[in-house]
Structure formats: structure tokens, C-alpha cells
Amino acid sequence: MDISGKRMYSLLEKLDFERLSTFEGETKGAEIIADEIRALGGEPVIETFKAPRYEIKKVKLEVIAPFYKEYEVTGFGFAGNAAADGLEADFVYLEALEPMDLERAKGKIALVAGGLRVDSFKIMIEAGILGFIATNGTFRETKETMDLEEKMLRPMHIEHGTLPGVSIRMTDALEMVAMKPERVRLTLAQDEGEADSRNVIAEIRGTERPDEVIAFTAHYDTVVFSHGMFDNASGTATILELYRHFLANPPKRTLRFIWCGSEERGLLGSKAYVQMHESELEKIRLCVNVDMTGPLFGRDEARVIGEEAVCHALTFHYKEVGHAMNVKQDLYSSDGIPFSDKGIPSINFMRLSAPGTAQIHCRYDTIALVTAESMERTARFIAGFCERVVNAAYFPIERKVPDNMVEKLNKYLRKTK
Ligand SMILES: [Zn+2]
Incomplete structure (x- = not known):
């Protein structure tokens, strides 16, 4: 299987800057991903949506007495x-x-x-x-x-x-x-509004069952001060590598790759996607989301928002190929959630770093903590599992989110207490 950690790592090098929602860095990130898709012969579509944006003009805290x-x-x-x-x-x-x-x-x-x-x-x-x-x-x-x-x-x-x-x-x-x-003075002035954020989309049409669609998602935006190499340039590179793999090995079903913006602002890219594509959602059978891979010390994990049967399938597969991981039916706060909220099961792949190593949402989320070998290993597992799913004779995963997960989703999305 032609999955290359080195190639993935070189994309991280290109994305090694802050990519904050609605700001220049995020736009530049979207363009880099679109260029990669074009270089592979694909036709990227960049969809814009509005995300909240503020700029602090003045801020101060003074103690004035005693x-x-x-x-x-x-x-x-x-x-x-x-x-x-x-x-x-x-x-x-x-x-x-x-x-x-x-x-x-x-x-x-x-x-x-x-x-x-x-x-x-x-x-x-x-x-x-x-x-x-x-x-x-x-x-x-x-x-x-x-x-x-x-x-x-x-x-x-x-x-x-x-x-x-x-x-x-x-x-x-x-x-x-x-x-x-005893007494303080607080000063705060800011511009509040909204601005454009972007999802980058590319599709590979299925050879036998084009109306059955599997979505692959990964967010490419970061928080402020972070270059987001672990969170989530690694996932961005992973699904790009899957895109490359499936271009070379045409799948039976249609694959839609969505690099989401503004995840760090509350899953806004994936929420915008499901809203803008409401009428096509019934064709989507599964969402595979990758949010963070790459630390040398860590552990591969999968969180399934779907039937227990999906956990069993993953467990069977990791044992079959000898790739130890931890699989659980549970929510994972990332771009799989808006899909699962629409009844589409999602598998969230991630590699959690060992305590004391890679950190996220701060200046320490650097390329130094991510390795090509580790990203490749995780990507190979995901590709191997997905290859079986997208080419199955009969789609093996029921398009269903069980009641216990619906309850958790509703709580997470604050639809219920
Ligand atoms: Zn993330």
C-alpha cells in the first residue's frame, strides 16, 4: 500500500503556521490543500461559510485601590x-x-x-x-x-x-x-462580526455504487498561537494520503473528502457542510474523521458514534493486522459530530499522546513532536480498514446512530440537558 509518512510530513512543513478561523493563515491553509489536490489531478471545491470573528482593540486590567x-x-x-x-x-x-x-x-x-x-x-x-x-x-x-x-x-x-x-x-x-x-478598572474594546471561513472538498466517484458515499473529514484550522502540527495538520495530511491512495485504487463507492475550517470555533466547518448539503446527506453512509496523529509516544484510538458492531469490526481488524489500539463507542469532540447528529455513523480516529509529550492548543504543538513514521503507521491502519469498508460487496455498516449515542449528542449539542 503506497502510504507515505514522508509525503505527509512534507505537507506539515508547508502548513507550519497559525491557521486561525477566518484569518489569513486559515485561507492560506485552504489554498495549500487545494493545490495538493490539483497536483494529484483532482478538482477541489472551496466552499465558504460565515464564522464569527472579533478583533480586540483595547484591553487592560488595573487595580486602582488600595x-x-x-x-x-x-x-x-x-x-x-x-x-x-x-x-x-x-x-x-x-x-x-x-x-x-x-x-x-x-x-x-x-x-x-x-x-x-x-x-x-x-x-x-x-x-x-x-x-x-x-x-x-x-x-x-x-x-x-x-x-x-x-x-x-x-x-x-x-x-x-x-x-x-x-x-x-x-x-x-x-x-x-x-x-x-479593593477597586479595579477593566477596559475592553473590540470589533465583533463575522467573516469567511472555508471547507475544501474533493470527490472520487465510485465505480460500482456511486450513490453510496463515505465522507472523510479532518480540520485544518488551529487556535491562536498554535501551528497545529499534531492538531490537526496530521489528520489533514492523513486524509490527503487516503485521497491519493483511492485515486490510484478507484473505490466501488463514492468518497468525499472534506477538509474543514473553523473546527476550533465549535465544529463550524462540518456544521456548515451538513447544512449546505442537507439534501445529499441521505447518500452518506459513514463519516471517517481523523483528528490528531503523529506523536512518537502515544496510543491509537477510535471513537465510534454508531452501533457497537462497528467497534467489533474495528477490534477484529486491528487484531488481524497487529495494530494495537483502543476502540470505544463514544462521542469525540470533532467534525464527525455534525454528521452523526444527522443520523450518519462516524468513526473518529486519533492518536493520543503519552503524558509529557505532544501538547495541543498552545505554542508547543510543533512539528518536533510529530514523526513521519508514526503518522504513516496510523494512516496505514485507517486506509486498510477503510479499503475493506468502501469496497465491500454489501455496505457493512448500518446507517444508524443508536439511542444512547443520540442522547449523548443531544447533550453535547445542548439540545437537551
Ligand atoms: Zn483537533
């Missing part, structure tokens, strides 16, 4: 402009969201340790808090070792309202609270 100190912070996207000229208020460290804590937090700017969960955010809005400071990272990280990631309020936050907010390094937050600030 001492003065300015802390380095990043603004929350879509957290409004209410504090463009500086919002002054008393400071409170909100340890818990108990009524007694909330009562004394009213009308103040609150520091909360950890991330900003949607339910906590809703409680903070109801409690009449004026602004928030959320922590980022751990006590170990310093300015030298950690970028202060810009976070954003997601639509599920915003449905409860907005509050101006900033992220602060945990090290600074610890210092600040220890110094007992």
Missing part, C-alpha cells in the same frame, strides 16, 4: 464593548457560586479561578456581576513559558447575556488576590 498595578490580560471575544472606556468597580474573588457569595458580588468585577463554564456564566449574569476576570494556565507557567490565550464567549454563553471579561495568568491572579485589591 494600590495601583496593571496586569497583563487578554480580552474575551464577543464579550462586548461595555467597558471600552474603562469600567470601574469593587473587586471580588468569587470562590464559589453559592447565594451568599453571589450576594456580595453584585455590582462588582469578579475573579473566577479556572475556565468560564456556561452554567457559571449564567449564574454570574443573574447575580448582577459587572465584569469578570478568568484565570488561564497553572501556577507553574510564566510569561516566558505560556502565551496568554485569547478566549471567547461562545453562542451558548451569549444566549444568557454578555459581560465584559478578560483572562489573566494564574501566577498573576494568585499574586493579585493575595494583595487584597
